[in-house]
Amino acid sequence: MTLDRRTFIGTAVAASSLAAPMVHAAGHGTPRVVVVGGGCGGATAARYIAKDSDGEIEVVLIEPTRVYYTCFFTNLYLGGFKTMEELGHSYGTLAGEFGVNVVHDWAVGVDRDAKTVSLAGGSTIGYDKLILSPGIDFVDGSVEGWDVTAQNAMPHAYKGGSQSELLKAQLLAMPEGGTFAMVAPPNPYRCPPGPYERISMVAHYLKTNNPTAKILIADPKESFSKQALFEEGWMAHYGGMIERIGPDFGGDIVSVDPAAMTLTIDGEVTEVDVCNVIPAMKAGRIAEIAGVTDGNWAPVNAADMSSKADPDIYVLGDSALQGDMPKSGFSANSQAKVCANAVRGALTGSRVFPAKFANTCWSLIATEDGVKVGATYEATEEKIAKVDGFVSQTGESAEVRRATYMESEGWYTGITTDMFG
Incomplete structure (x- = not known):
């Protein structure tokens, strides 16, 4: 059975796979893998x-949402190049064609001794192997004046879905000549060029709808991914619209007031119309609950x-x-394939291949003006180590940039098919 993931809105999943499995301790006849998080990795x-x-x-597969909206390409939604519908994908094919038991619920506990995962709905699921791919959460207090209770006034929009829709609505409602502000995150964080x-x-x-508006970036970092490429593009396409304030000028001394809609940079208060606050990040909460983090991130062995x-x-x-x-x-998609191979090998004795990894990040600067950065990696005893890399160059022709953008479109189709079938 083949299901159209764009029009299948979970009805078959609701009928066949939403009921949580019975409690089942590790060691039952058929080994069970429980995966928490239904994004690129999970x-x-x-x-x-x-x-x-x-x-x-x-x-x-435990995932609370019935339709997954990719975080990647949400920026193109903000720019008018994608619709939210195009970014939404269901789990119908995973359930109907591949036999994955998709449980739409929140994982709220992990008992490592009993090897069980507990769900918000009250069920408990046993596992032989547990894969956690919960994405990111935010570090409390990393931006003075902001916490998740302020996300409706000052959205982060760094998880796909409703936050992206909210930020776009605020963008569309900006007054003529208004100010869009961003508080950029410190390293490390999801999607460095994002x-x-x-x-x-x-x-x-x-530029098209509110050409006298201004954009202000408060950035705690000295530099950022593809900086020369972005700055070249901003000058070429949006000259005079964008101002970035780095740490040399107070970009790391920032506070916000969501009620007053102000951004303060090194003591200087600016009234803003939209403020996109992207806080410092850490591993998704379930990894912390499972006791596998160092406080922020979850250390792993590179080989598997x-x-x-x-x-x-x-x-x-x-x-x-x-x-x-x-x-x-x-990266998550690449790591998932290495992990899947290792888990199958551990549970069934099938062949395990040496770990190899790859990554490419594409970014769109303007219409058909695409740039990219990427690398290949190998597993060492210490870490996943970079082998070689590449990056777009400044001064590239329009034809090269268009080809890079089209490549990103092909990748989106490919990776979402690889994830959801």
């Missing part, structure tokens, strides 16, 4: 384990993404402290 791992194990492994692609897409919208705290738990993607790979959708 959905990919669930699909690869299910499709390659020929029924020898039961796969349970905040700056977002600035590009906001500028693209404003297994937790350094527990060999039966694996951590993928943004939550993992793994070495040189950036926190990106491509």
Whole structure:
């Protein structure tokens, strides 16, 4: 059975796979892998384990949302290049074609001794191997004056879905000549070029619809990913619209007042119309609950993404402290395939191949003006280590930039198919 993930809104999943499995301790006849988080890492791992194990492994995917909206490409939604519908994907094919038991609930506890995961709905699921891919959460107090209770006034929009829709609504409602502000995050964080692609897409919208508006960036970092490429593009396409204040001028001394809609940089108060606050990040909460983090991130072994705290738990993607790979959708997808191969091998004795990883991050600066950065990696005893890399060059022709953008479109189709089938 083949299901259209764009129109299938979870009805078959609701009918066939939403009921949580019974409590089942490790050691039952068919080994069970429980995957928490249905994004780039979790959905990919669930699909690869299910499709390659020929029924020898039961796969349970725990994900609270019925439609997953990719965080990658949400900046293109803000810029008017994508609709939210185009970014939404269901779990119907994973359930109907690959036999993954998709449980739409929140994982709220992990008992490592009993090898069980507890759910908000009250069920408990046993596992032989547990894969955690919960994405990111935010560090409390990292931006003075902001916490998650302020996210409706000053959205972070750094998780796909409703926050992105809110930020776009605020962008569209900006007054003529208004100010869009961003508080950029410190390293390390999800998608290193992401905040700056977002600035590009906001500028693209404003140039057409609100050309006298201004964009202000408060940035705690000395430099950022693809900086020369973004700054070249901003000058070429949006000259005079964008001002970035780095740490030399107080970009690391920032506070906000969501009620007053003000941004204070090194004591200077600015009234703003929209303020996109992207706080410091850490591993998704369930990794902390499971006791596999160092306080912020989850250290893993490079060869198989297994937790350094527990060999039966694996951590993928943004939550993992793994070495040189950036926190990106491509990275999570790459890590998931290595992990899936290792988990199958551990549970069924199938062949385990040496770990190899890759990543590419594309960014859109203006219409068909795409740039990219990427690398290949290998597993060492200490970490995932970079082998070689590449990056777009300043001064490239329009034809090269268009080809790079089209490449990113092809990648989006490819990775979402790889995740969801």
